[in-house]
Amino acid sequence: xxxxxxxxxxxxxxxxxxxxxxxxxxxxxxxxxxxxxxxxxxxxxxxxxxxxxxxxxxxxxxxxxxxxxxxxxxxxxxxxxxxxxxxxxxxxxxxxxxxxxxxxxxxxxxxxxxxxxxxxxxxxxxxxxxxxxxxxxxxxxxxxxxxxxxxxxxxxxxxxxxxxxxxxxxxxxxxxxxxxxx
Amino acid sequence: xxxxxxxxxxxxxxxxxxxxxxxxxxxxxxxxxxxxxxxxxxxxxxxxxxxxxxxxxxxxxxxxxxxxxxxxxxxxxxxxxxxxxxxxxxxxxxxxxxxxxxxxxxxxxxxxxxxxxxxxxxxxxxxxxxxxxxxxxxxxxxxxxxxxxxxxxxxxxxxxxxxxxxxxxxxxxxxxxxxxxxxxxxxxxxxxx
Numbered sequence: 406x407x408x409x410x411x412x413x414x415x416x417x418x419x420x421x422x423x424x425x426x427x428x429x430x431x432x433x434x435x436x437x438x439x440x441x442x443x444x445x446x447x448x449x450x451x452x453x454x455x456x457x458x459x460x461x462x463x464x465x466x467x468x469x470x471x472x473x474x475x476x477x478x479x480x481x482x483x484x485x486x487x488x489x490x491x492x493x494x495x496x497x498x499x500x501x502x503x504x505x506x507x508x509x510x511x512x513x514x515x516x517x518x519x520x521x522x523x524x525x526x527x528x529x530x531x532x533x534x535x536x537x538x539x540x541x542x543x544x545x546x547x548x549x550x551x552x553x554x555x556x557x558x559x560x561x562x563x564x565x566x567x568x569x570x571x572x573x574x575x576x577x578x579x580x581x582x583x584x585x586x587x
Numbered sequence: 588x589x590x591x592x593x594x595x596x597x598x599x600x601x602x603x604x605x606x607x608x609x610x611x612x613x614x615x616x617x618x619x620x621x622x623x624x625x626x627x628x629x630x631x632x633x634x635x636x637x638x639x640x641x642x643x644x645x646x647x648x649x650x651x652x653x654x655x656x657x658x659x660x661x662x663x664x665x666x667x668x669x670x671x672x673x674x675x676x677x678x679x680x681x682x683x684x685x686x687x688x689x690x691x692x693x694x695x696x697x698x699x700x701x702x703x704x705x706x707x708x709x710x711x712x713x714x715x716x717x718x719x720x721x722x723x724x725x726x727x728x729x730x731x732x733x734x735x736x737x738x739x740x741x742x743x744x745x746x747x748x749x750x751x752x753x754x755x756x757x758x759x760x761x762x763x764x765x766x767x768x769x770x771x772x773x774x775x776x777x778x779x780x
Contacts, residue, residue: 443614461637469641470639472636472638473636474634480666482620491690495685
């Protein structure tokens, strides 16, 4: 970027970038564990958490009540979070701000990487696209089609892939690449 | 060096913009699964049923007038426990209030007479849990056992902790809403037996 590269940063800049990347990595791991315990990591688990509640009885549209016998085994035994619209709104606004800001800071670091412009465009876009796909997928799962829960998993994976690529390439360039001055 | 200063300034602006994020909701704390809550609250029941109720506009209006709460879900689900003779032991319903600090979800058991038989807080958030824990430790929801929807549902924390008071009141209100929901959607329809 205008002759300025990760490999030529002063030590303070290298330490800042390294610790930031490590910190975000730890945060991403914690978020992964949190998502797996609170919701689950399969499209089915995401769908169960986000999709509108469907009747367990055969209560049709317009019917005022329905009853059927069940066993306790039919009631969810996993302590999972069930997201309804108000929680979805809260989650969306915090995650859209938070993840976009993280993607922005990751992108700022990666702009100084010495990779081909085309590749840089692709990698720097991954966390942003992943965030939009993740949060957008939540809304589509709830209001459009429950099977679109796969977008939430795909979005999270894209964000993670973007982070890993940015972190690995940046850390390599920060500490191992010898910049050849033109 | 000018580029570096520009980058650092941009990063600083982004970090400053991110600062309000921690002020928002924290991750959920799930205290019990639905199955555990239902099994605990319907103890003594031998058979279990799901009764789903869709409220009429008039029923929603009654609930709003009595409790100030807008019951706007498409339908409400009661888990009904019956004894071997088919008599209703109790019915459990899950209700949630979404606060600025995250959701509070409560399971409430109601007898066939509409009186509260028990209540369990099943979900909070990391932030709200410490506020509510002192109340949970003294099993404050027992204070409401035996009350129907028209009873008094206030909370006293006895120490002036305003957040505990606030969340205790939310839980108490959820218990009252459950009682009102059961009264309007089941008992008054003649479906409680």
